[in-house]
Amino acid sequence: MSAERTSSLKLAASAVFFVSYLIVQVGYPIVPWFTGGDRAFTWRMFAGYDDEPEFSVVNDAGAARPLANALRSGPGTGVRVLGPEVDQRRFFPPWLCAHVSDARSIVVRDRVTPQDTVVSCRSAAP
Amino acid sequence: MSIGRALKSLLTSTTASEPVALCRIGIGIAALGRSLKDARDLYLLHHDPSVVPAPPFAWSPALATLPELVLVGGLLVAASIALIVGFRAQLAAGILTALTVLLYITDQNFWGHHVYFIGLMTLLLTLVDSDAALSVRALRGGLRAHVTNWPVLLMKIQLSLVYFFAAIAKLNAVFLSGYVIASRTTHPGIAHQSPMVLSGLAAASLAAEAWLSFALWFPRLRVAAMVVGVVMHAMVLVTFGMYVGLIVFNLTAVSVYALFLDRR
Secondary structure, three states: OOHHHHHHHHHHHHHHHHHHHHHHHHHHHHHHHHHOOOOOOOOOOOOOOOOOOEEEEEEOOOOEEEOOOHHHOOOOOOOEOOOOOOOHHHHHHHHHHHHOOOEEEEEEEOOOOOOOEEEEHHHHOO | OOHHHHHHHHHHOEEEHHHHHHHHHHHHHHHHHHHHHHHHHHHHHHHOOOEOOOOOOOOOOOOOOHHHHHHHHHHHHHHHHHHHHOOOHHHHHHHHHHHHHHHHHHOHHHOOHHHHHHHHHHHHHOOOOOOOOOOHHHHHHHOOOEEEOHHHHHHHHHHHHHHHHHHHHOOOHHHHOOHHHHHHOOOHHHHOOOHHHHHHHHHHHHHHHHHHHHHOOOHHHHHHHHHHHHHHHHHHHHHHOOOHHHHHHHHHHHHHHHHHHOOO
């Protein structure tokens, strides 16, 4: 392949990358303007959209034990995550049901949902 | 001039190599901090029973064996150091970008705005000779005064987009009430401020980000913008705590300021 042809292809590839990059980086962060809420890759950090759900474990006797904020918990505090964008609603109930010996259900509460969500350990078991 | 010609002119233009090298060093230091944390977190994910694993896909790799931990952790740290000293910087940036993607598909515990931001910066550093100055390569005779401009331009645009979208996102009653600062601050002096002061801080941070999204592009405003930006990023650390993710994000952002130092 001639040097001129290689140079043209390189220029075309650079143009495609340049334009595609801008389309993605300008277009995608606009999505939550219409859908609301928090979303990864959209630069909405510290803006009040992350709801930080609170979890309580209900045991066989019906007693509820609230958990500390998992993102701010240190070693040995029971349950924690290492990053701010873990989907706690998705991953916590099955994990708690599997690791807390007498857990019957998990209650999830957050700032934006008016009612508590109760996840039965029968349905959440991994 | 047609759009095609303008694009061709942009894609073939060059920029001074030293500001790019300064930026590379800053991002390399940020990458090293992030790499050490990721290596530690990868270990904790499989050795601390209180950490909740969060693999985003059914097919996510576990990276649980000791050889895998050593390989990923070692590559992260080595590539970060290579970026700092300017030794095969494009390859090092490419390795960091690939490992960022790998960690994203491995577990949501590695997700974060700082990881994404530095991942984008290392992606763009794979496309530019960032080790053409202030580097091992330059010391060995590979010094070049100018490098390809368009990836550098994308890095500058990316920083402006981060500021712009972050400012727009903060245009809501919850943030402007000061609630986010009050609930997330680790500084007792800030936590005990009145709602009016907290609301004022929130409005000031929004205004600073909105202004920075364009002010860095104007030579007359540039010095003031850099001062405001450094103060704002320092205030973020004072307000929300000196943890690795936040330090990495703020150091990466400030490192990109160096790219605005090219006077041409």
